Amino acid sequence: MRSANILIRSGKNEFIHPVVVAETVAEQRQGLMGNKTPQTMVFDFKDAGIYQFWMKNTPAPLDIVFCAPGGIVVDIVSGIPYSEDSVGPHLPVNLVIEFPAGFCNSKNIRNGDFIKLL
Numbered sequence: 001m002r003s004a005n006i007l008i009r010s011g012k013n014e015f016i017h018p019v020v021v022a023e024t025v026a027e028q029r030q031g032l033m034g035n036k037t038p039q040t041m042v043f044d045f046k047d048a049g050i051y052q053f054w055m056k057n058t059p060a061p062l063d064i065v066f067c068a069p070g071g072i073v074v075d076i077v078s079g080i081p082y083s084e085d086s087v088g089p090h091l092p093v094n095l096v097i098e099f100p101a102g103f104c105n106s107k108n109i110r111n112g113d114f115i116k117l118l
Helices: 025-030
Strands: 002-010 013-022 041-049 062-067 073-079 093-100 114-117
Touching (some): 073 093
Parallel strands (some): 013 041
Antiparallel strands (some): 002 013, 041 093, 062 073
16 A cells, blocks of 8 residues: 545635555455554545445444545445445446545535545
């Protein structure tokens, strides 16, 4: 995994936030499983698709943000610790960000906002 930043535009606010990028298939499969103090993790897919996520073996709750090509937020889902239920977007996406739970609410991130991996 590599460290990077994302640019977030929410309403009139714009800010940079540090992330780790899951680049390999193995890193993407592992995600934040087993991580009790989650960082913000980004999944940057080459092709847009309906990617499904679950919280198996993930002890911390998450905000899972799905972005369509162009960086537009199309869905925000609450990740429930240890849940094996799959969650995913209603539209094809190519960028998924896992934030610690409550981050999106605290920063007022909503559908229609913009997120870009820098």
